[in-house]
Amino acid sequence: MEPGVTAAEIVVDLEAVRHNVRLLRELVAPAALMVVVKADGYGHGAVPVARAARQGGADWLGAATIAEGLELRAAGDTGPILTWLDLPGGERYAEALAADLDVTAYSERELALVAAAAAEAGRVARVQLKVDTGLSRGGCVREDWPGLVAAARAAQDAGRVEVTGVWSHLACADEPAHPATEVQRERLADAVAQADAAGVGPGLRHLANSAGALLWPDVRLDLARVGLASYGLDPAPGHTPAVGLVPAMTVQAPLVLAKRVAAGEGVSYGHTWVADRDTTVGLVPVGYADGVPRHASGRAEVWVAGRRRPIRGRVCMDQFVVDLDGDLPDPGEPVVLFGPGTRGEPTAQEWAEACGTISYEIVSRIGGRLGRRHVGEED
Numbered sequence: 001m002e003p004g005v006t007a008a009e010i011v012v013d014l015e016a017v018r019h020n021v022r023l024l025r026e027l028v029a030p031a032a033l034m035v036v037v038k039a040d041g042y043g044h045g046a047v048p049v050a051r052a053a054r055q056g057g058a059d060w061l062g063a064a065t066i067a068e069g070l071e072l073r074a075a076g077d078t079g080p081i082l083t084w085l086d087l088p089g090g091e092r093y094a095e096a097l098a099a100d101l102d103v104t105a106y107s108e109r110e111l112a113l114v115a116a117a118a119a120e121a122g123r124v125a126r127v128q129l130k131v132d133t134g135l136s137r138g139g140c141v142r143e144d145w146p147g148l149v150a151a152a153r154a155a156q157d158a159g160r161v162e163v164t165g166v167w168s169h170l171a172c173a174d175e176p177a178h179p180a181t182e183v184q185r186e187r188l189a190d191a192v193a194q195a196d197a198a199g200v201g202p203g204l205r206h207l208a209n210s211a212g213a214l215l216w217p218d219v220r221l222d223l224a225r226v227g228l229a230s231y232g233l234d235p236a237p238g239h240t241p242a243v244g245l246v247p248a249m250t251v252q253a254p255l256v257l258a259k260r261v262a263a264g265e266g267v268s269y270g271h272t273w274v275a276d277r278d279t280t281v282g283l284v285p286v287g288y289a290d291g292v293p294r295h296a297s298g299r300a301e302v303w304v305a306g307r308r309r310p311i312r313g314r315v316c317m318d319q320f321v322v323d324l325d326g327d328l329p330d331p332g333e334p335v336v337l338f339g340p341g342t343r344g345e346p347t348a349q350e351w352a353e354a355c356g357t358i359s360y361e362i363v364s365r366i367g368g369r370l371g372r373r374h375v376g377e378e379d
Contacts, residue, residue: 008254009253009370010043010251012048012373013248013376016376017231017248021057021058024229031223033224035049035050037053037068043365048377060225061079063101068083083096084128094120097117102128111127115160133207139168149198165206188221206223215240231249247348250345253335255331256283256285258280258329261280267281271313279326281322282324286319286320289369293351300337300354302345309322348363
């Protein structure tokens with residue numbers, strides 16, 4: 001935070017995003033690269049991040065919902081965009097077709113809805129077929145796959161759809177020794193072979209997420225779908241090789257006040273921390289309403305006046321307290337909750353470990369009343 005800035009904010013470095021995408025694009029080649037910008041770009045801002053990703057060489061963008069894909073189109077993106085999570089009634093397929101989005105079908109029912117929307121619009125829908133290879137979440141179960149492929153062939157022959165891909169999603173790619181990844185690769189290969197034998201596509205074959213792209217070269221196939229790594233965060237801490245990713249998000253706020261606390265005094269709700277010595281504490285004006293995890297209470301650290309400072313007591317809705325260890329910085333002193341770590345400040349991964357979660361959750365949940373500022377824009 002620059003001197004004199006008084007607002008709590010999220011700062012997103014778009015040059016870091018471009019750097020990460022360029023690096024990942026080279027890493028996964030000759031496979032194409034999809035940058036996933038769902039959930040408002042993992043909390044980084046979908047539209048600016050999408051623009052930076054395209055500048056960095058992203059061939060595709062990934063948006064979970066049709067609404068997210070439409071937002072990208074409204075902002076001017078004209079490249080390939082895949083969506084994969086629609087409501088049961090399929091009410092937005094017509095909008096998706098009009099915006100030239102690729103949509104995903106998990107079942108014959110979904111495929112019929114897409115085909116009906118295409119018939120009504122008088123155009124050909126771009127559809128990808130998703131098979132469940134072992135995550136047991138979204139996707140067509142293997143026993144129903146022949147029926148979905150047959151339905152896709154019929155819709156294709158009727159001029160209603162073009163199958164542009166067959167794909168699935170990994171369950172355990174962040175564990176290099178886990179056997180599930182190889183099983184899923186083989187199951188996807190079988191599903192692709194069935195589609196090919198039926199005369200369907202199969203278009204692009206894709207399976208790899210960030211961890212898959214970084215740790216499993218054999219699952220990169222035709223396209224790697226990279227989310228977390230695009231934002232500079234490690235999808236498999238302790239296993240990922242050092243490839244030079246740069247975290248793009250910094251969260252910071254001004255110190256509101258610093259005050260003395262005597263030994264024996266409790267701090268914040270429930271007095272879960274009691275000062276064991278005379279010390280000073282500082283008040284930071286963000287809390288769990290802004291996405292600061294309450295689980296960070298007494299566990300995470302922040303960066304204030306050139307040092308790491310521990311959070312003391314419970315994180316509140318609007319604020320939390322840090323131990324300043326006798327220092328009394330002026331109001332307005334920058335407090336960095338987490339950032340790239342280059343100055344010694346905590347990282348999102350360290351906050352995740354302190355809170356017993358993953359960095360995906362830390363960055364995608366932060367927000368609330370915080371402003372968001374993008375730096376490193378490129379014309």
